[in-house]
Amino acid sequence: MRVNPPTITSSEAPALAPVRFETSPAAYKHWTFEVEGGIARLGMRVSENDGLREGYELKLNSYDLSVDIELADVVQRLRYEHPGVRVLVIESMVPRIFCAGANINMLGGSTHAFKVNFCKFTNETRLYLEAMSAECGIRTVASLNGTCAGGGYELAMACDEIILQDDGNTAVSLPEVPLLAVLPGTGGLTRLVDKRKVRRDLADVFSTVAEGIKGRRAEEWNLVDKVVPSSRFREYVTDRAAELGEGEGPRGRTPTADGVSIEPLAGEYTDEGVTHRHVALTFEGRVGTITVQAPKQGPPADAAAARANPNDLWFWRMARELDDVLLDLRFNRPEVGTLLVKTEGDASQVLAWDAFIAEHEGSDWFVHEMLCAYKRCCKRLDLTARSLFALIEPGSCFSGSLFELTLACDRSYMLDDPDHPIQIELSAMNRGPLPMSNGLTRLQTRFLGSPETLEAALAHEGPWDSRAAEEAGVVTISPDDIDWDDEVRIAIEERASLSPDALTGMEANLRFAGPETLETKIFGRLSAWQNWIFQRPNAVGEQGALTLYGRPERPVFNWSRT
């Protein structure tokens, strides 16, 4: 995870080693992972002195980003490497404590930008875990064999079922408001009322009692699904896991199915950027460019052939690389505020891959999993707080799944040059399998106010040229070759001059039109409030509760409400 020397140039952050997001079970410090039959058991045993940074100890199974990076890796590997698994049980290997949540000293010592990105990443990981149930048929059980506070309970709520040990002491709690004067920022409040449908007044009481709720009342309030006496706890969890794991999983996830092992991407990280096989990230001042290469070859003959050499498959590898680049950008390049998205290569190969995915994703778990990886990656792009401009130029291949990238961008510029004609084209990938977090496709979201334009775009057969694309509304503007350079340069320079805070807020508001979902609420409402509270003196001022937590002084609040 910590490979290269420090490269951070942010004025806000001290020179810290860059964060790397790839890891593997042999390198895990905080989790144990075992698979037996169709049941996987993930044991949390956070190593106190193996946090990402100096200056805090991860006591009582509290976590920092290093713990969550491993968790994300576990979930990913479970999905690919263990297709026979039907149930994941998450438990603690530390007596009397399940998880105490995000480490307070770590939060207290982090920059605002880091806190925001930490919360975003942990939220994305929990949603990835949560989606596993629907996408892979892998049910998840939180086995709370000890006290479960804050982010610990939020992790539990991301599971399908929560089983709580009833020993008179073990409680679930969200102590953030009463103890730290911040919010449970990893989906806690949203999942409480939106997912678990806990009555709002009971949720209000629960969220202000630092010590939490235990035993029967926790079950009565639906904070957990079942409370079980200590003497029968382990047995109950095992039985329940076996029960949930009966039958076979979807799309050939059978007990005998062979997994696909995830090999390292082996990207090159330098001060100038990141280079992967299909995706590269480069910088010029505060402007970054992501370039995605089209496949050089078509898709494999069938799903079985795909598995022969999985780590070289363009679709999967491109998604993983893009994902990695986005995380690198978020955590290690805070000052790169504008991101240009480009593609290069043969669009027909992209469309051939899309056809392959569309044909097999319904029947083959691995092909479906590749699709899920790209879906996740596109959502990650939607949620990246940088100005995103797609530049559709000669030699690009923004069709089908890659066209989705332009739709994720805040604006798209398509060159209109008769000497160098460019085309873009939809595929099945733009028609449903890659929804945004609001549950709609990017095209649906784009044309919310004009269903007939959406219908016409979907009905359009074959490619659009630049002018037709602008007319169809699928790109923002198609400047001609005389205007292009100035148009693009001015757009970028203007963008780079605006307040990064205001842009972040503006973009987040414009990107997610349409219905609210659990996800949009978590990233919109919950995160936005949390980010506001994280800036306020009542939390982080000299006398703020977060600042003083664990210190001898008590917080002093400014009592004015907004």
Next chain:
Amino acid sequence: MGNVDLNARIPNNVALNEDRRLQRALEAWQPKYIDWWLEMGPEGFQADEVYLRTAVDVGRDGWAHFDHVKMPDYRWGIFLSPQDKERVVPCGDHFGDKAWQQVPGEYRNMLRRIIVTQGDTEPASVEQQRLLGRTAPSQYDMRNLFQVNVEEGRHLWAMVYLLHTFFGRDGREEAEDLLRRRSGDVDSPRILGTFNEPVEDWLSFFMFTTFTDRDGKFQLLALAESGFDPLSRTTRFMLTEEAHHMFVGETGVGRIIERAADLMNELGTDEPDKIRAAGGIDLPTIQRWLNRWYSSSVNLFGGEQSSNAATYFASGLKGRYKEDKYEDHVALEGIYSMPMPKNGGISDEEVPLRNAMNELLRDGYIGDCEFVIGRWNRTLEKAGRPERMFLPHRRFNREVGIYAAGDYDIEGNPISDAEWAAKVDGWLPGEADMDYVKSLMKPCLEHGKIASWIAPPKKGINGNPFEWEYVRYDGSSAGVALGATPSLTGD
């Protein structure tokens, strides 16, 4: 239960007959308490008349009222030390404000937690000791056991009074849960670890009342400094009773040491086997019991560096032992130098004073325990013996706090797992020790008789001699009382 009846049955100085809220709560709780007492209180002897002290008032005469009484008829009462109308919050950020007569809303949950945790230890110890009556070494000791038990019961009442009076429905539910949890029960254990360890023999009982009840004393001393006045007044009165429990423990162990010393002198040997052959308990065995219960009790003070402890102090909910001896009651500036485990060794680190409140209280406790050891050693000295008892280091055998993760020898030096495994039998009771002490636990229930392993006390209770009828057996339990082999449930 009518008002008159209620007041007669529940001696109190809290105007119970005028307090409808408390009456309502107690009407529901009291029968459950009696059920709990009959189920989990002393096994057997419930129909016998025991010479017990009952608190009927807080005045000098009132709290030492003696009579023979059947335990289920014991009048558990509610007493607070007299109110000082001028009292102020003695410490923390609210230092100098008028002491609170009602629970401040912002501290309600914390206070409830403090009271529940303290309250939970009271019935727990009764449960831990419930089988001991059957194997009492004398009637005098049996009576002392029951005195301790009924007073722990009263301490439960004291905490329940606070829960009922100041914490509404939550308080009533917590009060019921105090009767629902069971010491050592895997499904519903008592809150603190030490209170789930069985007290199976009288040596353990005396160690428990010496060391574990002494933790109680120090917790009560810290709570007596609470800005929440009813808690302070309640705990102040409890302390007068707690003193007797520690007397029972300290003199109990002292008499076992005295007996061992006499046997060593009589036999002219200090060999444990020979002392055992003569029916005594040898000093190394006593020391191992001491090590076990002392180290277990040291855990009860919690983590060395604790943000909870800082918050309790800052909020004025819990003060320091003898807070009035300090000059600075805000304690924001101070530093406590604390030996911390680091890289396999120990090095001092500075901790803000408020975060070290648990350790400060532990310091007071350890000092107090040293005095006890000194008095036991005077017994040995007087008997002309060269042996001495000692306290293990505070790092020894810990399960809570910064020393829990590593192994430390009896002097507090870090040692390896292997060293610990090789030496632990010399430090803590082993199976053979347990079997031997257990073999001594035979009833000696006729008045005037005493077991072979303990010396009689210097004097009896309330001016009565040792050879006095402290327990009058009811016909139904006489068979058991007069020497038939008891069958211990749960044995």
